[in-house]
Amino acid sequence: MSKLNLFFCLFLVLLMFGNPRASVAQVDTFEFQTTEQQQRFRKLSDELRCPMCQNTNLSGSTGGVAQDLRREIHRMIVEGLTDVDIEEFMFDRYGDFIFYKPRFRAETAVLWFAPILFLLLGFAGGYIVWLKSKKSVDESESLDASQLNRLNDLLDSKQ
């Protein structure tokens, strides 16, 4: 049983290193003037999210709107628009949802800062617990004068 568990854990660890994008990319027949353009296309369609299928990026989605958006990305790259322009185009139509990595704005600040906040809270909590346990250990270990006398008496009487 424990061996089985071990194999299962190893399997999960291996999954973590897998690249889910690599296996599911859709094949389009877009033509580019340079390989740099092609790489930009691949990067953008990997990083933008399909609004219809929701848990797939544009490059991995068979959805109609994803096809259309890939076509638009291709058009804009060939027309010489920058990545920032293309992201702006997508944001104006589909909002923050289209980005797997949301932009830093007032509305998304909570998303960005909450993990750090929770981490700090965790450290603070841990520190308080540690302080308290240290204090209680100190108190229980050190004896005051009368306790020491009593201890010595007891030890003496044993002898």
Add this chain to the structure above:
Amino acid sequence: MTRFVFFLPVIVFFALAVLLWQGLFLDTKALPSMLIDKPMPEFALTTVDGEEVTNVDLPDQIFLLNIWGSYCLPCLIEHPTFMRLAEEGEIPVVGVNYRDRQGLAVNWLGENGNPFEFSILDESGRFGIDLGVYGAPETYLVDSDGVIRYRHVSVLDESVWREEFIPAIAELRGGVSL
């Protein structure tokens, strides 16, 4: 004070539980539209019947813009509601035939009835992108100035009409004179 600290984890747990419990019932499929309170995107296309249309041809009163396609089964479910609205003259409905073929669209309207003032032909889906459409059916509420005021994603049946559109239209009609 120590008592409070003692109960703090329990309080935090219940607060989180309530928050996450509510999250279970959020409709994550319905995305907020970026076009609310923005004018209808510019377009110069043809209708399903082959006539040229631009923004000028849109109704100059409050109207619905319904994204539909002959392949779209939910569109058939909401179709009777649009037929009723058109017959009773409650509100004009403009169609956007989204990612479809003209012939199929004409057939579909012939078979099921045509509730639309006209249907904008968007075979490529390019106009849909400008609207932020991600799949038929979707329905936009546009005011008399051509500004998009509301979007409903998926089927618009009688209960959605009553609960979402009638109040939204009443607010528009109350706010601005037609």
